[in-house]
Amino acid sequence: MELFKFTKATGIPQAVQMAAMSKTAQQGADVRFIAGGTTLLDLMKLNVEVPTQLVDINGLALDKVERLPDGRLRIGALVRNSDLAHSAEVQKDYAVLSQALLSGASAQLRNMATTGGNLLQRTRCMYFRNDALPCNKREPGTGCPAIEGDNRTLAIFGTSSDCIATNPSDMNIALVALEATVQVQGPKGEREVPIGEFHLLPGKTPHRENVLEPGDLVTSVTLPAAKAGAKQTYLKLRDRASYEFALASTAIVVELHGGKISYVRVALGGVGTKPWRSHEAEHALMGKAADAKNFRAAAEAALHGAKPQSENGFKVELAKRCIVHALTVATQQA
Amino acid sequence: MSDESGLSRRSFLSRLGAVGVATVAPAVAQPVSAAPVALLDAPAPEAIENAVPVSLKVNGKVLDLKIDPRTSLLDCLRETASLTGTKKGCDHGQCGACTVHVNGRRVNSCLSLALMHEGDEITTIEGLGTPENMHPMQASFVEHDGYQCGYCTSGQIMSAVALLKEPCGPADADVKELMSGNICRCGAYPNIVAAIQAVRHTA
Numbered sequence: 001m002e003l004f005k006f007t008k009a010t011g012i013p014q015a016v017q018m019a020a021m022s023k024t025a026q027q028g029a030d031v032r033f034i035a036g037g038t039t040l041l042d043l044m045k046l047n048v049e050v051p052t053q054l055v056d057i058n059g060l061a062l063d064k065v066e067r068l069p070d071g072r073l074r075i076g077a078l079v080r081n082s083d084l085a086h087s088a089e090v091q092k093d094y095a096v097l098s099q100a101l102l103s104g105a106s107a108q109l110r111n112m113a114t115t116g117g118n119l120l121q122r123t124r125c126m127y128f129r130n131d132a133l134p135c136n137k138r139e140p141g142t143g144c145p146a147i148e149g150d151n152r153t154l155a156i157f158g159t160s161s162d163c164i165a166t167n168p169s170d171m172n173i174a175l176v177a178l179e180a181t182v183q184v185q186g187p188k189g190e191r192e193v194p195i196g197e198f199h200l201l202p203g204k205t206p207h208r209e210n211v212l213e214p215g216d217l218v219t220s221v222t223l224p225a226a227k228a229g230a231k232q233t234y235l236k237l238r239d240r241a242s243y244e245f246a247l248a249s250t251a252i253v254v255e256l257h258g259g260k261i262s263y264v265r266v267a268l269g270g271v272g273t274k275p276w277r278s279h280e281a282e283h284a285l286m287g288k289a290a291d292a293k294n295f296r297a298a299a300e301a302a303l304h305g306a307k308p309q310s311e312n313g314f315k316v317e318l319a320k321r322c323i324v325h326a327l328t329v330a331t332q333q334a
Numbered sequence: 335m336s337d338e339s340g341l342s343r344r345s346f347l348s349r350l351g352a353v354g355v356a357t358v359a360p361a362v363a364q365p366v367s368a369a370p371v372a373l374l375d376a377p378a379p380e381a382i383e384n385a386v387p388v389s390l391k392v393n394g395k396v397l398d399l400k401i402d403p404r405t406s407l408l409d410c411l412r413e414t415a416s417l418t419g420t421k422k423g424c425d426h427g428q429c430g431a432c433t434v435h436v437n438g439r440r441v442n443s444c445l446s447l448a449l450m451h452e453g454d455e456i457t458t459i460e461g462l463g464t465p466e467n468m469h470p471m472q473a474s475f476v477e478h479d480g481y482q483c484g485y486c487t488s489g490q491i492m493s494a495v496a497l498l499k500e501p502c503g504p505a506d507a508d509v510k511e512l513m514s515g516n517i518c519r520c521g522a523y524p525n526i527v528a529a530i531q532a533v534r535h536t537a
């Protein structure tokens with residue numbers, strides 16, 4: 001690990017100001033916020049991240065889950081994954097988020113991991129994590145060995161000829177199904193980004209994973225007011241039963257009226273270069289009866305545009321079954 | 335960690351993106367050298383360049399230390415504070431051997447900087463009990479033979495003690511799920527679960 005300066009942030013403006021001195025944001029940034037540290041320190045030990053300045057944001061008062069007057073739920077960027085998953089508000093109204101969080105990592109890691117850090121966690125692509133190998137995301141222009149190499153766990157949606165890495169977060173998939181927004185405080189003030197626009201497709205610039213600029217601090221994530229009667233579920237499929245990343249996962253928020261689907265959001269994890277919303281599945285389901293035939297048709301529609309890599313063709317059928325099963329579980333809830 | 339000649343087995347494993355080793359790619363020709371990993375390469379305290387002061391409260395005692403800012407909480411406990419009961423397995427959050435309590439909650443001390451813990455109450459296995467006066471969880475691990483080589487055991491016990499205060503269903507499956515962050519290479523899992531359930535039933 002390279003040497004760095006370590007500073008404790010004393011307030012949001014000071015933290016933003018320090019980070020704004022960074023020449024770039026994201027990959028290669030010389031100034032980095034540190035929250036739980038479970039992504040950042042892991043990658044610093046591997047020399048994948050080499051910041052010269054760390055700004056410890058744990059002292060900032062961003063650790064509350066608050067109900068806003070209009071019914072929305074505001075989640076501070078420093079709320080730990082375990083606290084969020086067990087918060088009464090989340091368990092009652094946003095079960096899909098609680099389930100997604102509890103399916104991720106381990107109890108210890110969830111006690112450390114924060115909402116902001118989880119949102120920004122990096123890919124687990126093994127080439128990205130090995131600084132002895134080329135990787136466009138880590139070192140732009142060096143190539144993507146995963147395309148002809150080990151890509152079993154990588155993406156089938158949103159890939160480019162420069163990068164096929166998966167966004168590994170479970171939380172992000174639930175946030176997409178819930179249509180969350182991300183609040184950002186930057187050198188030029190505050191702004192709000194819908195979750196669907198927060199993460200970027202790799203395209204020709206896989207080192208840019210989201211819209212953040214130097215100095216931008218995520219302050220909170222906000223969920224829309226709960227939909228009364230909406231059924232929700234998160235289903236995660238992986239190589240072992242626990243403490244493992246998703247090969248495919250599905251977050252569902254669905255409402256039924258008179259036996260027909262009147263509202264549905266379908267988001268897929270483990271398969272996309274960014275948290276993947278399936279408008280195709282949603283479109284196929286709207287107005288339809290909640291039955292096995294329609295679920296399978298929605299799954300077919302969702303995976304229609306999938307581009308499997310040399311080793312992950314199995315994810316196409318796996319994701320379909322994941323969608324069908326998640327829809328079945330969600331719609332059968334009382 | 336830094337092995338210029340090639341990748342140590344430890345760093346090779348930790349470079350794998352997935353938690354498990356099930357995804358080891360035969361296509362990747364990485365030399366897996368058998369070179370021993372230097373465990374005690376920290377210089378004497380006076381010799382540390384760029385050292386910064388840190389005050390940590392460990393097992394009820396305040397320790398005023400000087401450390402390199404890069405020092406993980408794990409290395410600080412083991413190398414600087416000489417509390418070697420906490421173990422280093424993977425150094426990347428993937429095994430749980432380094433589990434300690436920070437303000438009563440279990441965390442992986444390898445993925446945290448010591449500098450981030452000024453003012454926190456840190457508890458290690460040394461602070462839990464003594465051979466003469468064991469914590470009920472330690473006694474239960476002995477009683478149920480919840481280990482073989484013992485390397486993962488302090489992490490397992492720290493995790494298990496924290497679990498007692500967390501929301502956890504009654505079944506063995508619930509315990510297994512919440513203990514999944516602690517890997518046991520010897521596979522002592524059935525006895526570990528039995529040891530934890532015994533304490534939960536008497537609590």
Ligand SMILES: Cc1cc2nc3c(=O)[nH]c(=O)nc-3n(C[C@H](O)[C@H](O)[C@H](O)COP(=O)(O)OP(=O)(O)OC[C@H]3O[C@@H](n4cnc5c(N)ncnc54)[C@H](O)[C@@H]3O)c2cc1C
Binds near residue numbers: 034077105121218245
């Ligand atoms: C062994 C292991 C297994 C895991 N398994 C899973 C899993 O199954 N599912 C899953 O979803 N995740 C998993 N994770 C990932 C884990 O969820 C993330 O590491 C964690 O959520 C990151 O949060 P953090 O607070 O520790 O982030 P940090 O490491 O502190 O930060 C991550 C990044 O975000 C930036 N950052 C942090 N907070 C802010 C902010 N407020 N504003 C702007 N930038 C910020 C940092 O600069 C850094 O670049 C696993 C991790 C490990 C080590």
Ligand code: SF4
Binds near residue numbers: 126127143
């Ligand atoms: S998939 Fe992306 S992260 Fe992985 S090697 Fe290719 S460029 Fe790097």
Ligand code: FES
Binds near residue numbers: 423427445
């Ligand atoms: S040493 Fe393996 S999790 Fe910390």
Ligand code: FES
Binds near residue numbers: 481484517520521
């Ligand atoms: S007892 Fe040997 S690793 Fe668990």
